Amino acid sequence: xxxFAQQLINGLVLGSIYGLIAIGYTMVYGIVGMINFAHxxxxxxxxxxxxxxxxxxxxxxxxxxxxxxxxxxxxSMAITALYGWTIERIAYRPLRHSFRLAxxxxxxxxxxxxxxxxxxxxxxxxxxxxxxxxxxxxxHESADGFVIQLSNIQIMVVLTTIALLGIFTWLVxxxxxxxxxxxxxxxxxxxxxxxxxVDRTISMTFVIGAALAAVAGLMYLLYxxxxxxxMGFVAGIKAFTAAVLGGIGSLPGAMxxxxxxxxxxxxxxxxxxxxxxxxAAFSILIVVLIFMPTGxxxxxxxxxx
Amino acid sequence: xxxxxxxxxxxRRTAGIPFLLKTAFINALIALVxxxxxxxxxxEAGSDGQLTYWTRFGDLASxxxxxxxxxxxxxxxxxxxxxxxxxxxxxxxxxxxxxxxGRYVAPALLIFTLLVPVIFYDQRYILDLxxxxxxxxxxxxxxxxxxxxxxxxxxxxxxxxxxxxxxYALLATNFGWSFWVCLPLAxxxxxxxxxxxxxxxxxxxxxxxxxxTLAFGEIIRLVIINWQSLTGGPNGVSGIPRxxxxxIPLDNSDDGxxxxxxxxxxxxxxxxFLFYLILALALLTNWVTIRLRRLPIGRxxxxxxxxxxxxxxxxxxxxxxxxxxxxxGAMFGGFAGAFFATRQGFISPESFTFQESALVLAIVVLGGxxxxxxxxxxxxxxxxxxxxxRSLETYRMLVFGMAMxxxxxxxxxxxxxxxxPTVYLTKANAISSDLVKEGHG
Numbered sequence: 001x002x003x004f005a006q007q008l009i010n011g012l013v014l015g016s017i018y019g020l021i022a023i024g025y026t027m028v029y030g031i032v033g034m035i036n037f038a039h040x041x042x043x044x045x046x047x048x049x050x051x052x053x054x055x056x057x058x059x060x061x062x063x064x065x066x067x068x069x070x071x072x073x074x075x076s077m078a079i080t081a082l083y084g085w086t087i088e089r090i091a092y093r094p095l096r097h098s099f100r101l102a103x104x105x106x107x108x109x110x111x112x113x114x115x116x117x118x119x120x121x122x123x124x125x126x127x128x129x130x131x132x133x134x135x136x137x138x139x140h141e142s143a144d145g146f147v148i149q150l151s152n153i154q155i156m157v158v159l160t161t162i163a164l165l166g167i168f169t170w171l172v173x174x175x176x177x178x179x180x181x182x183x184x185x186x187x188x189x190x191x192x193x194x195x196x197x198v199d200r201t202i203s204m205t206f207v208i209g210a211a212l213a214a215v216a217g218l219m220y221l222l223y224x225x226x227x228x229x230x231m232g233f234v235a236g237i238k239a240f241t242a243a244v245l246g247g248i249g250s251l252p253g254a255m256x257x258x259x260x261x262x263x264x265x266x267x268x269x270x271x272x273x274x275x276x277x278x279x280a281a282f283s284i285l286i287v288v289l290i291f292m293p294t295g296x297x298x299x300x301x302x303x304x305x
Numbered sequence: 306x307x308x309x310x311x312x313x314x315x316x317r318r319t320a321g322i323p324f325l326l327k328t329a330f331i332n333a334l335i336a337l338v339x340x341x342x343x344x345x346x347x348x349e350a351g352s353d354g355q356l357t358y359w360t361r362f363g364d365l366a367s368x369x370x371x372x373x374x375x376x377x378x379x380x381x382x383x384x385x386x387x388x389x390x391x392x393x394x395x396x397x398x399x400x401x402x403x404x405x406x407g408r409y410v411a412p413a414l415l416i417f418t419l420l421v422p423v424i425f426y427d428q429r430y431i432l433d434l435x436x437x438x439x440x441x442x443x444x445x446x447x448x449x450x451x452x453x454x455x456x457x458x459x460x461x462x463x464x465x466x467x468x469x470x471x472x473y474a475l476l477a478t479n480f481g482w483s484f485w486v487c488l489p490l491a492x493x494x495x496x497x498x499x500x501x502x503x504x505x506x507x508x509x510x511x512x513x514x515x516x517x518t519l520a521f522g523e524i525i526r527l528v529i530i531n532w533q534s535l536t537g538g539p540n541g542v543s544g545i546p547r548x549x550x551x552x553i554p555l556d557n558s559d560d561g562x563x564x565x566x567x568x569x570x571x572x573x574x575x576x577x578f579l580f581y582l583i584l585a586l587a588l589l590t591n592w593v594t595i596r597l598r599r600l601p602i603g604r605x606x607x608x609x610x611x612x613x614x615x616x617x618x619x620x621x622x623x624x625x626x627x628x629x630x631x632x633x634g635a636m637f638g639g640f641a642g643a644f645f646a647t648r649q650g651f652i653s654p655e656s657f658t659f660q661e662s663a664l665v666l667a668i669v670v671l672g673g674x675x676x677x678x679x680x681x682x683x684x685x686x687x688x689x690x691x692x693x694x695r696s697l698e699t700y701r702m703l704v705f706g707m708a709m710x711x712x713x714x715x716x717x718x719x720x721x722x723x724x725x726p727t728v729y730l731t732k733a734n735a736i737s738s739d740l741v742k743e744g745h746g
Contacts, residue, residue: 035512045343052342055358075342082338094714100511101458102717105670108460108663109709116703121343125350233659237523240516275531282520282527289513290505 002146005139007270008263013154013223015262016161020216021239022246022254023168024209030185030249031205032096037107038087040236041114042210046080046217047227048118051127054221065132076218077211083114084210085203092206093199111232119229126228133222157219164215165255168208172251177204185249234278238265241285247298256296329376336372340365411678418584422577432576436583436648438688440641443587445668445680447637450594452666453675454603455630456610457507458515461522462665464502465495465635467529467657469642474542474652475535484548488643495639496632498525503631507624522662529654541653548647550578579648586644590637591677597633606630610675660702667709673718 021043028036053072062068091110095102136151172178180201183191192198220235221227238261246257261281268280288295345365348358418439425431444466451459469491476482476490506517529536536542549555553562555575563570597603605626608616617623646652668687672679694701 035516049342051356052346052348052358055348055356056346059358079338079342082335086335086339091710091714095717098713098717101456102713104458104512104515105666106710106713108666109706109713112660112663112702112706113710114706116699116706118343120699120703122347123349127348127350127356129356237516237520241520244513244516276527279524279527279531282524285520286506286517289509289517293509293513 002140002142002148003270006146006148007266009148009150009154011263011266012259013157013262014266015242015259016157017216017219017223017258018235018239018242018262019255019258020161020164020212020219021235022242022258023251024213025240025243026246026248026251026254027181027205027209029243031181031202032092032103034092034103035107035240036092036206036209037104037236038091038110038114039209039213040232040234040239041111041118042080042084042087042232043213043217043220043235043239044227044229044232045083045114045118046076046210046214047221047231048122048127048217048229049079049214050076050218050221051129051227054129054132068132073215073218076214080214080217081207081211084206084213087114088203088206093202111236115229115232122229124229126226128226129221131225153222157223160215160219161255164212168212169251171208177201181205237285238278238281241281241288244285245288245295247295249299250295250297253295253297260296325377325380328380329373332376333369333373337365337369340368344368414678414681422580426573426577429573429576432573432580434688434692436576436580438685439580439583439587440645440648441665441668441684441688442681443583443590443641443644444638444665445672445684446587446590446594446677447634447641448665448669449634449672449675449677449680450597450606450637451630451634452669453680454594454598454610455606455627456511456674457627457630458511458666459518459631459634460515460659460662460666461502461518461520461525462634462638463657463659463662464518464522464525465499465638466642466645466661467525467654468495468498468635469639470646470652470657471529471536471542471642472639473643474545474646477546477647478542478544481546483552484546484643484647485551488640491643492636492639495642496636499632499635500628503628507627507631519659519662522657522659526654526657529657536654539654541651541655542646543651545646545650545652547575547650548579548582579644583644583648586640590640593633593637594677602626602629607675663709664705667705670709671712 021039024039024042025036028034028039050072053075054068057068057071087110091106092103095106131153133151133153133156136149136154139148139150141147172181180191180196181204183194183196184198184201188198191201217227220231239258242257242261243254244257245260246253246255261284264284265277265281269277272280345360345362346358347361348356351357418435421435422432425435444462448459448462451457451462472491472494473484473487476487477484482490502518502521506514509517530539532538547555550562553565554560555562555578557570558564561570563574598607605616605621608619608621609623609626609630613623616626645656649656664687668683669680671687672681672683691701691705694704
């Protein structure tokens with residue numbers, strides 16, 4: 001039971017990270033109708049930028065951890081968002097009215113560019129950082145000495161996710177930008193005719209998605225204490241699985257799917273085999289797409305001629 | 306869709322130098338922010354596990370300067386060429402001339418390929434490279450059935466390559482079966498896996514299908530890595546038997562081919578044999594594809610690529626049609642895999658990564674989906690290009706990715722060729738299928 005509870009905590013934390021990445025997939029798919037294959041690599045870039053900012057701040061002699069965290073968060077969100085914007089501008093916008101497979105192929109190319117760019121720029125070796133946020137709470141100690149722990153970093157990951165989700169929901173449901181985004185999602189031509197700047201709205205979608213991925217990258221860095229240039233690929237596919245599981249195009253769905261994938265992966269590693277945890281996640285993707293293509297909260301897609 | 310982009314390009318054409326400099330400056334500024342931390346700072350883990358960093362502001366400055374200059378050049382080019390419908394870049398007269406040449410390129414290329422072992426008999430390096438190119442030509446032609454003809458985006462093609470390679474490797478090392486028995490088996494097994502994957506997932510739309518095939522490819526690779534008792538895990542399978550000339554080994558023994566023919570033994574014989582083997586396999590793939598294109602099933606594939614909804618309306622069973630395309634493509638992948646295993650003598654999961662799938666896909670896309678000659682030329686250009694830049698190992702995938710993006714922007718229907726459906730109405734349609742998104746005509 002204790003073991004189960006501990007895995008539940010671990011799974012929820014991992015799921016929060018996946019959920020943050022999944023939002024980027026689901027938003028872009030909702031508006032542009034393409035799978036942003038490079039989104040996993042944006043997450044990786046976010047992790048790298050957070051790492052480098054940490055290093056600089058520490059070598060400058062800053063010691064106040066909350067200040068460091070805040071600066072790192074803002075810097076990595078801002079720069080990663082610019083990456084998202086640039087990629088959309090260079091690789092996706094010219095292809096918006098091209099044939100169906102073109103944006104997907106361009107996105108695959110972009111994913112290669114980003115992966116190899118960070119390998120060339122920062123080297124192939126894993127980059128570790130010392131743990132910043134230490135300590136935690138012991139929730140329960142059983143008779144045989146098994147301890148359920150909730151570390152401070154886990155609390156931080158979950159709280160940040162909840163806060164961001166709140167801000168984000170407000171953004172989409174209450175602001176002008178959110179309304180434009182929803183309008184573009186339904187009908188780009190009509191939205192353009194009614195004075196919505198479609199190009200700008202799509203750009204902003206990529207910017208927001210990339211910023212959230214940067215937060216996920218920072219969380220990953222703090223939680224696991226390392227980044228490497230190849231982490232975006234698997235994390236990206238899993239987050240995409242989460243987006244599909246939750247129903248692509250649906251924001252609460254992406255978060256729900258992320259949590260589900262995080263829990264499944266953690267429990268699979270805990271009770272079955274660690275080696276096959278990725279196989280489990282990928283199999284879920286296939287099974288979901290076959291039996292439940294609209295996901296948990298998605299709307300059925302109407303095929304138009 | 307809207308008229309806005311057109312107007313802005315008009316405005317740009319009249320704009321002068323201040324506009325040019327402003328654009329370049331903004332681009333350089335963006336580049337500065339983008340690259341400031343990733344290029345300007347280099348991190349590395351020291352021997353004690355502590356991260357250290359040093360600055361590289363020189364590199365950063367040169368990259369920003371390159372972006373500044375590059376955006377001026379691009380902007381100037383854009384003003385000279387003007388707004389282009391990228392695909393109409395080549396005028397029709399040149400296009401017809403190219404198709405005239407194209408008629409003679411294929412036979413000439415084939416004759417040259419047949420003569421390669423004669424011309425380069427002493428140059429082992431060139432022969433090895435030619436075998437590699439032909440392997441990718443075969444993979445490209447195999448994938449072409451799926452992507453080029455049927456229009457199904459398959460990102461996990463390497464899975465079938467792996468199935469073929471491991472089928473041959475395991476059957477040959479465990480049971481001692483000969484290559485010629487295992488080759489059809491490898492193809493059948495790969496086709497079987499293709500059906501197994503295809504049957505449930507082929508109802509999915511393009512993008513979803515792509516992701517599922519990608520997941521499938523990764524699953525196969527992960528299973529190969531982790532099922533150590535069968536596949537040897539990350540260590541791979543070694544000691545895979547070399548191919549024989551229909552039972553006669555190509556070695557220096559008394560029953561070797563050289564001894565039987567009464568000629569002096571040379572290790573090049575085996576290389577030349579491998580060359581003709583893969584050439585035969587590739588040509589088989591090509592021939593089968595061309596023949597299939599004339600059959601109702603091939604016509605159905607092309608129709609499916611152009612418009613799936615119309616296909617269903619005409620009573621074509623889309624599931625079976627897609628499934629046959631998938632299985633056919635997978636079978637050729639399996640053949641190529643078996644050949645790869647016998648050529649290398651050693652296989653490991655490292656040869657079957659997603660990168661490999663993307664490379665084959667890029668060959669098909671670059672060649673102009675569906676064009677057989679285009680795919681062959683693209684494989685030559687791609688593998689040859691990789692070989693030329695072998696010294697720049699780390700940059701080559703970076704350039705590869707950039708090339709993929711640029712090709713999609715400039716020539717989304719392929720750099721070399723573009724195959725129109727085999728049959729079409731001779732009366733001009735109101736709009737060509739080129740101008741609309743598939744399924745949205």
